[in-house]
Amino acid sequence: MTASALHSDLVLPGTTNAEEDDFIASEYAGDTTYAIMVDQAIDPLYEAKSHYDMCTLIAEKYGIKDEFAEGRTQSEWRSFLIDETRKEVPDLWTEEEFHERGVFRVSNPNGTDVAQKAFREDPEANPLETPSGKIEIYSQQLADMAKEWEFPDAEPGDLLIPLPEYVKTWESAEEARTNEKYPLQLIGHHYKGRTHSSYASVDWTVEAHPQKVWISQKDAEERGIKSEDMVHVFNDRGRIELPAFVTPRIMPGVLSVPQGAWYKPDGDVDKGGCVNTLTRIKASPLSKGNPQHTNLVQVEKVR
Structure with missing residues (x-):
């Protein structure tokens, strides 16, 4: 029940991997790709x-079951997709072999892959999918876009460069140096206790890797903060509460809060x-994507 699930009109109970059949393939690049059969272990x-x-x-409720399922159950889709994949990858095991042998691995018989190998060997015969067909350091496409695109209410960082x-962007290190109210730059890092937000609710991983804010010794001393002190990190958008982790492994003027923790509001504070x-x-x-994380904040000891 994540914070976003709590906003849903309807929440349906999904099975875990142990409760269903599946077929898992790894990444599609590299020298050691693999595929594995996942069999249902429990009802x-x-x-x-x-x-x-x-x-x-x-x-089925909408009257489009036939169009959606195409007459196959989930297990039948798995069998169908394995058979279809074997047309492109003849060495791939049959479904029966997967059940007997376990993990299917692919190793490059010629050794390590070389990125853009064909292009490197003959750039003229094997152009890249760039406008020039070559590796581009200067992008003429971006230069042309920069002349045409407009950014209403533009701020630092709202520009295209070739x-x-x-x-320099909004709430950057430069702005932190002159912002008296929020002088610390907050970033977010990936954390070993979870994959993004997955497993953030597992008691064992939370116990082993609790959520903490990284803070430099200099910034901690100036605020009377020691490791394990409960602190508030805040700005005009919100306030979070968590233990401090005082360490020389982060720069003065910078805090880091591991991304992926689940939002747990308690009044005006996210605990x-x-x-x-x-x-x-x-x-x-x-790209019009999410540019986090760089946020100007302050931190203070609460107990």
């Missing part, structure tokens, strides 16, 4: 159903320590 608990079965039942260079509570919603200039 679904209570009324839990796989995502596929949920969608099939919903499609070269890979540093761009889950979710970095998104403090993060601005603003689209990046080119």
Whole structure:
């Protein structure tokens, strides 16, 4: 029951990996790709159903089950996709062999892959999918876009540049040096206790890797903060509460809150320590994606 799930009109009980059949393939690049069969180990608990079965039942309610399922169950889709994949990868095991042998691995018989190998050997015969067909450091496409695109209410960082260079952006290190109210730059890092937000609710991993804010010894001393002290990290967007981790492994003037923690509001304070509570919603200039994390904040000891 994540914070976003709590906003849903309807929450359906999904099965875990142990409760359903599946077929898992690894990444599609590299020298050691693999595929593995996932067999159902236990019956679904209570009324839990796989995502596929949920969608099939919903499609049936709308009268489009045949179009959605195409006459196949989830297990039948697995068999069908393995057979289809074997047309492109003849060495791939049959479904029966997967059950007997376990993990299918692919190793490059010619050794390590070389990125853009064909292009490197003959650039003229094997151009890249860039406008020039070559590896581009200067992007003429971006240069042309920069002349045409407009950014209403533009701020530092709202620009397109044709070269890979540093761009001063909003709530950046430069702004932190002059912001008396929020003089610390907050970033978010990936954390070994979870994958993004997955497993953030597992008691064992939370016990082993509790959510903490990283703070330099200098910044901690100036605020009377010691490791394990409960602190508030805050700005005009929100306030989070979590223990401090005082360390020389982060620069003075910078805090880091591991991303992926679940939002747990208690009045005006997020006691889950979710970095998104403090993060601005603003689209990046080119991809219109989420440009977090760089947020100006302050930190103070609460007990």
